[in-house]
Amino acid sequence: MLTLYDNLSSGNGYKVRLLLSQLGREFRLVRKDTVKGETRTPEFLAINPNGRIPVLVFDDGRKLAESDAILFYLAEGTPFLSMDRFARAETLQWMFFEQYSHEPYIAVARFWVHVLGKGEEWRDKLAEKQERGYQALAVMEKHLASRMYFVDNHYGIADIALYAYTHVAHEGEFDLAPYHNVRAWLARVAHQPGHVTIDKADFG
Amino acid sequence: MLTLYDNLSSGNGYKVRLLLSQLGREFRLVRKDTVKGETRTPEFLAINPNGRIPVLVFDDGRKLAESDAILFYLAEGTPFLSMDRFARAETLQWMFFEQYSHEPYIAVARFWVHVLGKGEEWRDKLAEKQERGYQALAVMEKHLASRMYFVDNHYGIADIALYAYTHVAHEGEFDLAPYHNVRAWLARVAHQPGHVTIDKADFG
Numbered sequence: 512m513l514t515l516y517d518n519l520s521s522g523n524g525y526k527v528r529l530l531l532s533q534l535g536r537e538f539r540l541v542r543k544d545t546v547k548g549e550t551r552t553p554e555f556l557a558i559n560p561n562g563r564i565p566v567l568v569f570d571d572g573r574k575l576a577e578s579d580a581i582l583f584y585l586a587e588g589t590p591f592l593s594m595d596r597f598a599r600a601e602t603l604q605w606m607f608f609e610q611y612s613h614e615p616y617i618a619v620a621r622f623w624v625h626v627l628g629k630g631e632e633w634r635d636k637l638a639e640k641q642e643r644g645y646q647a648l649a650v651m652e653k654h655l656a657s658r659m660y661f662v663d664n665h666y667g668i669a670d671i672a673l674y675a676y677t678h679v680a681h682e683g684e685f686d687l688a689p690y691h692n693v694r695a696w697l698a699r700v701a702h703q704p705g706h707v708t709i710d711k712a713d714f715g
Numbered sequence: 716m717l718t719l720y721d722n723l724s725s726g727n728g729y730k731v732r733l734l735l736s737q738l739g740r741e742f743r744l745v746r747k748d749t750v751k752g753e754t755r756t757p758e759f760l761a762i763n764p765n766g767r768i769p770v771l772v773f774d775d776g777r778k779l780a781e782s783d784a785i786l787f788y789l790a791e792g793t794p795f796l797s798m799d800r801f802a803r804a805e806t807l808q809w810m811f812f813e814q815y816s817h818e819p820y821i822a823v824a825r826f827w828v829h830v831l832g833k834g835e836e837w838r839d840k841l842a843e844k845q846e847r848g849y850q851a852l853a854v855m856e857k858h859l860a861s862r863m864y865f866v867d868n869h870y871g872i873a874d875i876a877l878y879a880y881t882h883v884a885h886e887g888e889f890d891l892a893p894y895h896n897v898r899a900w901l902a903r904v905a906h907q908p909g910h911v912t913i914d915k916a917d918f919g
Contacts, residue, residue: 560854575804577811584804600779600788607781610815612765650764
């Protein structure tokens with residue numbers, strides 16, 4: 512059985528939990544508390560030298576890190592990833608957008624406010640993160656003006672990657688009220704068959 | 716012919732120039748100066764709403780952004796990307812590592828020092844970037860202890876993605892002297908057939 516090293520509060524980990532659930536694949540969840548340093552122990556660094564969750568470990572011992580690389584691997588040959596070469600590249604484009612232009616602002620703001628409780632103390636640097644986070648949301652809002660989903664009008668791993676931290680952006684004090692297209696898309700994603708919430712902990 | 720919107724000083728753009736050269740593909744290079752705001756004009760935002768280079772534009776008008784997504788698209792079916800499902804996922808793992816744990820520190824330090832000339836003025840925040848950049852270099856150094864290249868011991872797009880900013884890390888005041896494996900790998904990459912340097916400007 513697949514083993515997923517993960518932290519329930521992590522949107523990056525949630526991406527993998529959500530896809531595995533929607534694929535109907537059983538897996539063992541091993542929770543690691545990043546705040547307590549459980550991903551910086553020698554034991555964990557032997558699993559991922561970069562000291563981050565999520566990591567997917569296969570029965571034969573192979574390991575795969577980086578949430579969006581794991582999504583791409585798992586989605587291969589399923590309806591969650593197109594077979595079309597250009598649509599696959601667009602899927603990757605949105606996943607790299609997520610990791611470079613979205614997650615470092617929206618996820619980090621949420622981590623500071625929601626996990627560390629530093630929203631007041633770090634007000635100034637939080638404002639910087641929010642400014643960049645709103646830029647990412649504006650890009651998404653524009654793209655979704657004429658589309659149901661991010662790539663090929665078909666729900667897939669680009670949506671899962673972007674949903675993970677967007678749907679909890681309010682926990683980083685983002686106000687999604689003006690982002691009508693983003694909110695409608697969030698609702699569509701949440702109504703997909705097999706959807707699970709970020710706090711679901713009982714797997715396999 | 717393919718058109719690449721790019722900035723010569725950008726390592727992200729260089730990844731695409733290097734792969735296109737090694738594939739022997741002609742392309743038209745349209746230079747955009749990010750420092751002068753040329754990627755924030757209405758005209759450029761119509762090409763990439765996220766306001767970043769590189770962007771690859773096809774003859775039929777399709778556009779693809781995000782350097783590592785472009786690499787994956789172009790490398791499909793060539794020796795620069797394995798056909799093996801797990802090796803492809805590992806390739807993506809390293810490319811996401813590059814964009815999340817490497818580029819935001821090593822490329823940004825270089826941009827501040829080498830492009831903006833703010834090395835002295837921003838000494839403290841530069842030190843923060845360097846600390847995280849050295850963590851990324853340490854992960855690479857360890858991985859390369861037993862390998863010639865990042866995935867499958869075969870030169871490919873994971874190497875191109877990581878080479879782009881690592882080979883100019885000294886321009887962000889990184890000292891690669893202790894990173895023997897990284898330096899040996901840089902030399903191997905630089906000796907690949909069809910290699911071009913980051914400042915080559917005459918294409919097609």
